[in-house]
Amino acid sequence: MARKKRPTRPEDVASSGEIQGDALAAASDFWTEEEMKKARPISLDRNDREKGNKNGKPE
Amino acid sequence: MASRNDRNEVQSHSLVTEDARTAMAEAADYWTEQRMAEAQPVPVEISDDARRQMEEESPEPEGERADQPSAAPEDGGAFAGFGDDEVDLASYTTTKVPNRRILPYCTVGKLFMRFGNSNYVGSAWSIARRAVFTAGHCIFDRDTGGWARTVLFVPQYHQGAEPVGRWAATRMHSLIGWTRDRDFRYDMGVFEVDRAIGPTTGTLGWMANYPPNQGPYTSIGYPAAPPFNGQEMWQSVGAYINGSNPIQMHNNMTGGCSGGPWAVVKGGQVYANGLNSFRYNSNPNTMYSPYFGQGLINLYNLVKNLT
Numbered sequence: 001m002a003r004k005k006r007p008t009r010p011e012d013v014a015s016s017g018e019i020q021g022d023a024l025a026a027a028s029d030f031w032t033e034e035e036m037k038k039a040r041p042i043s044l045d046r047n048d049r050e051k052g053n054k055n056g057k058p059e
Numbered sequence: 060m061a062s063r064n065d066r067n068e069v070q071s072h073s074l075v076t077e078d079a080r081t082a083m084a085e086a087a088d089y090w091t092e093q094r095m096a097e098a099q100p101v102p103v104e105i106s107d108d109a110r111r112q113m114e115e116e117s118p119e120p121e122g123e124r125a126d127q128p129s130a131a132p133e134d135g136g137a138f139a140g141f142g143d144d145e146v147d148l149a150s151y152t153t154t155k156v157p158n159r160r161i162l163p164y165c166t167v168g169k170l171f172m173r174f175g176n177s178n179y180v181g182s183a184w185s186i187a188r189r190a191v192f193t194a195g196h197c198i199f200d201r202d203t204g205g206w207a208r209t210v211l212f213v214p215q216y217h218q219g220a221e222p223v224g225r226w227a228a229t230r231m232h233s234l235i236g237w238t239r240d241r242d243f244r245y246d247m248g249v250f251e252v253d254r255a256i257g258p259t260t261g262t263l264g265w266m267a268n269y270p271p272n273q274g275p276y277t278s279i280g281y282p283a284a285p286p287f288n289g290q291e292m293w294q295s296v297g298a299y300i301n302g303s304n305p306i307q308m309h310n311n312m313t314g315g316c317s318g319g320p321w322a323v324v325k326g327g328q329v330y331a332n333g334l335n336s337f338r339y340n341s342n343p344n345t346m347y348s349p350y351f352g353q354g355l356i357n358l359y360n361l362v363k364n365l366t
Contacts, residue, residue: 006279010236011354016197016206018089019229023361024253027227031171033219034233039171041314045340049244050255053238 063216078231104169122266123354129162130257130263130328138162144296146275151297151309151344159215159222159292162327163322166263167292169281170212170318172207174200180223180289182280182319182335183212186249186265188257191226193249193318194347195237196227205238206231210250216281217234220289223259226252232312232361234354244304246336246349249358251365263320265359266330267351271306273323274299275331278346280319280335282312289315295346304350321348 017028133139138190139161144152156164170193183193191212195277198207213221229248236245236339266273275298283289293316296307307320312335321333333348 008235008239010240011232011352011357012243013237013357014235014238014286016231017229022253023227023229024225027171028225029208030173030209031211035178036171036180039180041289042172042179042181042317044284044314044335044337045343046315046337047340053147 062284067346102168109201116189119354120270120350122268123269124266124354126266126269126330126355127264127359129166130262131162132165132167132261133258135160138210138329141322142277143276146296146298147309148275148298149309151177151295151311153311154292156292156294159217162275163263163320163331164259164279164294165215165261167279167319168212168260170197171209171211171213172197173209174203174207175258177203179207180281180283180315182315183319184263184279184331185214185256185260186262186331186359186364187362188262189255189365190249190251190255191228192247192249192263192320192331192334192358195246196333196336197232197318198231198248198250199233201236201238201241212250212256213253214256215292217292220223226254226256228251232358235356236354242351243336243347245354246333247354248357249362251362253323255366262328263322264328265351265355266323266325266332267355268353269351270304271350272299273325274308276308276310276323276333277319278308278310278316278319278321278333278335280314280316283315284313287313287315297346300345302347305336305347306350307345307347308333308345310338310346312346313343 166184166290170183172179181197183191184191212226215222231250233248234245236242278295281289295310295312300307319335320331322329324333336348338346
C-alpha cells in the first residue's frame, strides 16, 4: 500500500540544480571590476502597507 | 474593565493650579538629600492582560534547542574580546569592523549575484566546510525567475581587495516558505561553493530553537546604500526589541547588508542567531530577521558534511 505523502511544510528545503562546469571560472569571467561597480544593493526595504501582515507576504 | 484605548489615554493631573510657588516650595522643603537617598523604586507590576499579550507574542520555541560552535580559520583568527562593548538598549552603535581576521568577522563577506539582467550585492557568511549562509532573498527571487545566477562570495572584502580569495556558488538551497510563499519568516538560504572555504575563513556557529530574545546582537555586513558605500565591512550593535518570528533589533545599516549575520555571545562562544532580512521604510533603524528554528537546522543538515 502506498504510503501517504507528508504535506510540504514551509521549513522544508527547496534546491536549485547543480551548476555545471567550472562555476568559479564562469563567475570570475563575469564579475569584472566594472560589473561589480554596476551592482546595486539587493532590496532591504519593505513597504509599510505590508506591516501588520504577520507572515510578511505582500498584500 | 479598561479597554485598550482607555489604557493608552494620557492621564494628567494639575498639581499646582492655585499657587505654583507654594507647591514648589513645599516639594523643595520635603525632598531633603536624606529623603532622596532613602526613596525606593516604585514597584512595576505587569497586569495579567499585559503578561498574556507578551507570552502570545513570544511563544516558546517548538523544537529542541540545537547549536553548532564556531571554528577559527586554520591559520588563526581567534575569538577575542568580541561582544564586550556596552550596549545602548534604546539604540544602536554602528562602526567599521576593526579587525576582519578574527571571529566572527573572518567568516563574513560580500556577495555578488544576478537576477535577470541586473547585478546586485548582499552579504553572507561561511557556515560549514564548503557552504555559505545568507538571506533567502539574496539567492532566490520569484519575480525574476527564481534562483540567482553567477553568485560570487568574497570573504573579508575590503575596498576592492580580496584578501583570502573568492568562491562561486555551485548549488543553492532555501526554504519552501521563502521560495513558494515569499514569507519573510523563512527568508534564509545556503549555497554550496566550488571548493572548501571553512579552513580559510573559519565558520560561524549557530543557535536554533532558543528563546527569541538572545540579544544584544552584532549585525555584520556590507551596507551599500547611502550613507554607506559597500566597500567596507560594518557592524551595528543593538538590543533585541521585540517579536518571536520575525525578530527585531536596533540597527541602522542599509541595503547591501542583507544576508549578513546577527552574532551573539553565549558561554564564551560566538554564534549566529539571526540575519539581516528587511526593514520597513518608515522605520529604517529597526532591522528584522527570521527566527532561527527548524528551517535553519534543515538547511545546515544539507551542507554540514560537504567535503
